[in-house]
Amino acid sequence: MRRMKEEGMATVGTSTMFFHEYTVDIIFDALTDAGCDAVEFWLETPSFWLKNLPVPVIQEAIITHPAIKSVSVHAPVLDLNPCSVNPDVAEISTRWACRAVTIADQINACAVTIHPGRRTAKRPVSFADKERLAYYLSEVKTCAASAEVTVSLENMEHKVNSLLPAPQDFITLLKAEPWLSFTLDTAHTFTGGNGEATEYIEHLHDRIAVVHVSACIDGRMHCRTKDNTDVAHILTLLAEYGYAGPLILEIEDLTFQPELSLRKKTELLSDETAWVRSFFE
Secondary structure (H helix, E strand, O other): OOOOOOOOOOEEEEEHHHHOOOOHHHHHHHHHHOOOOEEEEEOOOHHHHOOOOOHHHHHHHHHOOOOOOEEEEEOOOOOOOOOOOOHHHHHHHHHHHHHHHHHHHHOOOOEEEEOOOEOOOOOOOOHHHHHHHHHHHHHHHHHHOOOOOEEEEEOOOOOOOEOOOOHHHHHHHHHHOOOOEEEEEHHHHHOOOOOHHHHHHHHHHHHEEEEEEOEEEOOEEEEOOOOOHHHHHHHHHHHHOOOOOEEEEOOOHHHOOOOOOHHHHHHHHHHHHHHHHHHHO
16 A cells, blocks of 8 residues: 555655765654654665665565554665766666656656756756656656656756756746656755745646755755745745645755764754644644
8 A cells, every 4th residue: 555645635755865974774663753854865875776676675664654654755865867978877877767756656656756967067957868858757757657656856956957947947847747746955956046945836736746845055955944934935925825744854964963863863853843734724
C-alpha cells in the first residue's frame, strides 16, 4: 500500500540528509521523535548510498515507523548533470534519475524529485542545452510510465547557467508536460527576489507535489525557518491555496556551529516542524 498523506492534510518532515551521518533506522527514529509525519529520502544518504542501495532497509523503516505518513524520494544529484555536454555524464545522470523513480515505486513513495540540470559552462543557456533538457525529460517520462509515482521537477537557484531560471520557464514547461509535477524550493526562490515564490504558487499551485522549506539569510541558503518572515509569507500563501502535500525542511546542518549532536538535531527539527505545521492547522 502506497504511504500517502491523509486527504486534505499537509505533512511535515525533513530530508534524510539532515541526519546524513546516521543509519536509516536511527534517522527514522529521530523523525518520529521530532513529531514528523513526512520524510524525503535522498538516495545519496551515506548509510544507504555506500551500501549498494539496500531497498529492504527503507521498506523496513517505513513499516516500523507508522507515524511517517508521507514518503518522497530525491534523485541523486551530487557529481551529476543530466544536461552535461559530456555524453557519458549526461547518460549516467539520466540513468540515476530513472533508478530513483524505480526505487520510489518500490518503496511506495508518493513522489520523486529530480533536478533539471544546467549548462556545463557558466554561460547563458543555449538552444542545444534546451534540447538536452527535453531529451532528459523524455527519458524520465518513459521510465516513469509504468511506475505509480509522481515525478516532480525542482526549481533551482538563479545562476547564469540555470536551464529554468524563472517561474515563466516552469509555467511554460509544465503546460507542455502534463505528466510532470513541480517541487517548490523556497530558498531557491529567494535568489530571484522575494516575489518569485508568489508567482510560482499563484500559477502552479495545482502542480506542486513537494515543497522544500528553508530560509535564505545573508545569501546563504537552506537556513532554519522559524520566525522567518519570508518563509512565513510562502507558507501562508500555500495554506490559502489549499496545499496538502509534504513540506520538507531542507536545512543544512553546516549552518550551525558547533556541530549538532543527534539530540540537538532532533530538538531543532521538532521546533521547526511545529512552526511549519502551525500554518496548516
